[in-house]
Amino acid sequence: MGSADMVRLEDLQASRTLSGRKHVLSILVENRPGVLARVAGLFSRRGFNIDTLAVGPTEDPAISRITLTLDGAVHPIDQVTKQLHKLINVLKIRDMEPDGSVAREMALFKVSAAVENRAEIVQFAEIFRAKIVDVSRRALIVEVTGSHDKIEAFESMLRPHGLLEMVRTGEVALARGGD
Amino acid sequence: MRAADALFESLQAEGVDHIFGIPGGANLPTYDALVDADLRHVQVMHEQAGGHAAEGYAHASGRTGVAFGTSGPGATNLVTAIADAMMDSVPTVFITGQVRTELIGTDGFQEADIVGITLPIVKHSLLVTEAAQIPEYVHEAFHIASSGRPGPVLLDVPNDLAREDIDYRTRTEPINLPGYRPNLEGNSKQIRIAAKAIANSRRPIVYSGGGVINAEASAELREFVMADRFPITSTLMGLGAFPADHGQWLGMLGMHGTRTANYSMDEADLIIAIGARFDDRITGKLSEFAPNAKFIHIDVDPAEISKNVPAHIPIVGDAKRVLPKLTREYQSLQTDSARLDGWWSRIKAWQNEYPLAYEPGTEGEIKPQFMVEMMHKVTGGDAIITSDVGQHQMWAAQYYGFNKPRKWINSGGLGTMGFGLPSAIGAKVACPDEEVVCLAGDGSLIMNIQELATAVNENIPVKIFLQNNGFMGMVRQWQELFWDERYSGVENGPSPDWVKLTEAFGAKGMRCEDNADLEEMMEATLAHDGPALLDVRTSPRENCYPMIPAGNAARDMVG
Numbered sequence: 237m238g239s240a241d242m243v244r245l246e247d248l249q250a251s252r253t254l255s256g257r258k259h260v261l262s263i264l265v266e267n268r269p270g271v272l273a274r275v276a277g278l279f280s281r282r283g284f285n286i287d288t289l290a291v292g293p294t295e296d297p298a299i300s301r302i303t304l305t306l307d308g309a310v311h312p313i314d315q316v317t318k319q320l321h322k323l324i325n326v327l328k329i330r331d332m333e334p335d336g337s338v339a340r341e342m343a344l345f346k347v348s349a350a351v352e353n354r355a356e357i358v359q360f361a362e363i364f365r366a367k368i369v370d371v372s373r374r375a376l377i378v379e380v381t382g383s384h385d386k387i388e389a390f391e392s393m394l395r396p397h398g399l400l401e402m403v404r405t406g407e408v409a410l411a412r413g414g415d
Numbered sequence: 416m417r418a419a420d421a422l423f424e425s426l427q428a429e430g431v432d433h434i435f436g437i438p439g440g441a442n443l444p445t446y447d448a449l450v451d452a453d454l455r456h457v458q459v460m461h462e463q464a465g466g467h468a469a470e471g472y473a474h475a476s477g478r479t480g481v482a483f484g485t486s487g488p489g490a491t492n493l494v495t496a497i498a499d500a501m502m503d504s505v506p507t508v509f510i511t512g513q514v515r516t517e518l519i520g521t522d523g524f525q526e527a528d529i530v531g532i533t534l535p536i537v538k539h540s541l542l543v544t545e546a547a548q549i550p551e552y553v554h555e556a557f558h559i560a561s562s563g564r565p566g567p568v569l570l571d572v573p574n575d576l577a578r579e580d581i582d583y584r585t586r587t588e589p590i591n592l593p594g595y596r597p598n599l600e601g602n603s604k605q606i607r608i609a610a611k612a613i614a615n616s617r618r619p620i621v622y623s624g625g626g627v628i629n630a631e632a633s634a635e636l637r638e639f640v641m642a643d644r645f646p647i648t649s650t651l652m653g654l655g656a657f658p659a660d661h662g663q664w665l666g667m668l669g670m671h672g673t674r675t676a677n678y679s680m681d682e683a684d685l686i687i688a689i690g691a692r693f694d695d696r697i698t699g700k701l702s703e704f705a706p707n708a709k710f711i712h713i714d715v716d717p718a719e720i721s722k723n724v725p726a727h728i729p730i731v732g733d734a735k736r737v738l739p740k741l742t743r744e745y746q747s748l749q750t751d752s753a754r755l756d757g758w759w760s761r762i763k764a765w766q767n768e769y770p771l772a773y774e775p776g777t778e779g780e781i782k783p784q785f786m787v788e789m790m791h792k793v794t795g796g797d798a799i800i801t802s803d804v805g806q807h808q809m810w811a812a813q814y815y816g817f818n819k820p821r822k823w824i825n826s827g828g829l830g831t832m833g834f835g836l837p838s839a840i841g842a843k844v845a846c847p848d849e850e851v852v853c854l855a856g857d858g859s860l861i862m863n864i865q866e867l868a869t870a871v872n873e874n875i876p877v878k879i880f881l882q883n884n885g886f887m888g889m890v891r892q893w894q895e896l897f898w899d900e901r902y903s904g905v906e907n908g909p910s911p912d913w914v915k916l917t918e919a920f921g922a923k924g925m926r927c928e929d930n931a932d933l934e935e936m937m938e939a940t941l942a943h944d945g946p947a948l949l950d951v952r953t954s955p956r957e958n959c960y961p962m963i964p965a966g967n968a969a970r971d972m973v974g
Contacts, residue, residue, distance in 0.1 A: 242611060243608050243611035243612045243614075243615060244615055245612060245615055245616060245684055245685060245709050248612065248709045248727040248728065249727065250709075250710070250721070250725030250726060250727045251721065251725060251726075251729075253721065253725060265594075266593075266594065269542070269544070270530065270531075270534075270542070273531070273534060274534060277534045277535055278535075281535045312721075314721065315718065315721070315722060318717050318718035318720075319718050321717070321718070322538075322716070322718055323594070324538075324539045324559060324592060324594050324595045325594055326594050327593055327594045
């Protein structure tokens, strides 16, 4: 009878469901037709909202990596990963801890660049270690790589100059260390 | 070997002895190979019904059910059955023909992207892109459909690939899918913690679901529940896993469950959920569900745990493996059963105050609840009962008193009207020595009535007890109670004449309009050598009670 006293009902806690922060999920999937549709379909069906999504090959041609970010303040990440694990073609899911991983995003910005503000744009680009990859009479295309926050910051600097078009890849990430 | 022949070789290697289906252009190679295959094909009248028959077969036997359909409309007709099998975790494999590979994506004749259409409602799906995949995919499909949490798997086979020659050898090695490894054992430490929590509980209740039946764990459930005086309730899908005539049984819970079961959930301090998923028909208003309880949740599907109700002690595993361990751990604690005395006196008081009951009818009137009780009597409580969806389904769940698993076959999650007759056909094919009775509603039965032809043609002697109240009864009830009696689309009208219709199909049809004749006519229906239907005219405006109005809490039960 004695050992049963160690588990008192009033002490039991249910796990918290919302983390309250952004999550980067790195999902290894079998490289087969329709896998992305299964993942994307799962998100839309369950009402999970993907913030960014990037898909590409890995070192193993039979395996692709889907990197997606979503808001843990709105979605129970635990439930999202468990639902993803139910897809037969999903091999591995890693919830990338911010401190334990490196995450990068690339963006291209087409900025209206008249003679008078061209120098300032080039200066910003240098500060952000961005590259001017196309120049024409009226506009510049600037390429920048970095963390999500850096891209956001760069975008806010360019916007007042007249942001004509932009494209962002969505974050990709790898865990730090040797595993 | 031709790939279509290899398809049957691998089906037979999986132990398939029955298939339900209809041929068409795209699956002609499959049907050609069927001529030489050593298994029985039941030729149904509509693909949806073939799918439900495969489900009925699986529910009754525990084996994986198989349905065939051709491409395009043949495949889309299967969609409802696939969705049904997904919601109720029924092990099923659906094999569809697809247009020739070169036509895929061109909107060819009878082309439908059935893999795309069914993505959200399958456990998995496989589109064959090389002929050699066909036998391999059959084995994968059966492995996935029948293991872990069972479910439907779709296999889409293009016409041209089924005709190709391939190297075939019988598969001997086990299936290895790196992305699919169901966890069956359950974490020992969690099981020990659960046992201790139960030992410290003063108001525990076991809430079991269809997962226990899928896991073939009814005996293990009984042993656990009887390891102490734990009260037990079950979901609609879980009925029969624990005998309804046992003293610890509280009846079904949920929207049309007993007051005792729902009030016990409401006041419990510990809920032991086993193979159940806290569906909204169980919880009612989620924020007021079981406010005093901690939850132990045992399920083979980790995604069900803490999906709707956060679990305090999650245990991922198969009920058949977890329950014996839990029973052993609990027994080793040698708990004093007297701590449950107060809880049982509370439960007994509810049972005395709120038994399942109905007003007796007027002279000759056939009350639907009485009809179910009479079904129990004439079948000895031992038949396989399938049902459609609606009031009659709930009355069957309340009044039949299922004592064994796999005797109660219905569409719980999806709520598919028209499920009863085809699933009865599938059940009878799986269990030819058992009495199989479809309790039908008149709104539902018409939706798949064409399957009477299947029953006659294929000599499958199912019996239909039609609870005919002339209404879409459950919808009528909701309109009466919650929509100010503004009746809309719920009267079924005088057509069809069910007896004539049944006779036209070549089955035996009878009608019963007087309470006093019911027993005799039911017995005559059962005694008939072949498919038979008894059209029973029941009280037209009877309501199904008790009831938790949708979105309310257990405390708010009415009726």
